Amino acid sequence: MTTDATLTVTGLAPKGVGSVLLIACGALAREILALRAANGWNHLDLQCLPAILHNHPERxxxxxxxxxxxxxxxxxxxFVVYADCGTGGQLQAACADMGVEMVRGPHCYAFFEGVDTFAARDEITAFYLTDFLVRQFDAFVWEPLGLDRHPDLRDMYFGNYEKLVYQAQTEDPSLTAKARACAARLGLTFERRFTGYGDLQMALAVV
Structure with a gap:
């Protein structure tokens, strides 16, 4: 299995074995591969773009x-396995222009929890992590924000948040412990929600 570090900066090349290509964020690679294996979706091939693009949505x-x-x-x-992901509707417009479909929703936090359920919560003071982001917390949150060098900036960045919500795709006590530690580092209360694969599974089931 390609490592999280590789998926962050390099991505994953397709193997050329399926009839349908999924172009996805590297942060979703493990989940997509698990769903493909569990459901026998051998017609699906996967290319993952570097997950770090999430820190630069214009790319x-x-x-x-x-x-x-x-x-x-x-x-x-x-089939494009990105939500809007901070592109301000540009990705949806591009997919329509290219004649390809994409996952519904504003971001992966929404489709893991279920887009409609997520919207109904309207949690503007919650900071979200998925399994991947828990594993890669330093690379995606702590270091890009400069908190490794200037921890005093934490309250400026996170002062308006109240809790960290860990959307767990898997039952992994070690990840839960790490997510709880991430919440403590950010000075936030901790909540864990087991979401599984949410709307992602339903979206891929009909591809």
């Missing part, structure tokens, strides 16, 4: 366009 649309153009002729169908 997501060009990267997805490039991947679609590169692989369009090799697959019967292409």
């Amino acid at each position: 997501i649309v060009p990267a997805v366009r490039e991947a679609v153009a590169k692989h369009r002729d090799a697959y019967d169908r292409i």
Whole structure:
């Protein structure tokens, strides 16, 4: 299995074995591969773009366009496994322009919990982590915000948050412990919600 560190900066190349290509965020690789194996979805091939693009959402649309153009002729169908992910509707517009479908929702936190359920909660003071983001907390949160060098900035960044919500895709006590420690580092209360794969499983089931 490709490591989280590799998925963060490099991504994952397709193997060319399926008839449908999923172009996805590297942060979703483990979940997609687990769903494919559990359900026997051998028609699905997977390319993951670097997960660190989430810290630079303006780079997501060009990267997805490039991947679609590169692989369009090799697959019967292409499905984009990103939500809007901070692109301000540009990814949805690009997918429509290219004639490919994508996952519904504003971001992965919503489709893991269920887009409608997430919207109904309206939790503007919650900070969310998934399994991947718990494992890669330093690379995606602590270091990019400079908190490793200037921990005194923590309250400036997180002073308006009240809790950290860990959306657990798996039952892993070690990840729960690490998520709880992340909440403590941010000075937030901790809540764990087991979401499993949420709407992601339903979206891939019909691809």
